[in-house]
Amino acid sequence: MRDIIFSVILIAATIGLIYIIRLLSADFQNVCERPRADMRIYFDRSCECLEYMLGRIYSCSSLSDLNLRITIVDCIGTSESRQWLLALRTKLRRDFDIVLEEECDGKE
Secondary structure (H helix, E strand, O other): OHHHHHHHHHHHHHHHHHHHHHHHHHHHOOOOOOOEEEEEEEEOOOOOOHHHHHHHHHHOOOOOOOEEEEEEEEOOOOHHHHHHHHHHHHHHOOOOEEEEHHHHOOOO
16 A cells, blocks of 8 residues: 555656746746748739648648748739738638739839
């Protein structure tokens, strides 16, 4: 009986020690913000696979460590293209900025 009680106390002390070490190590970790990355994609009539490319970009494991901000430049500039891009944002469940080509001020 004494061996069982001793074993339970030893196991409880070990679990408590592990818990204390995990709490202390969380305080001493170097908290680093993820690097920022801005990506600009131009959407025009020749861009047929934008949905596929955006899906690949968002699922890329090497880009998941970045604070990624994607901007889609709408070179077509019609209401249908704007609606399609808004529907794509909803479908992918990801947020990206949509700007017209005139709003870019010629920045590339």
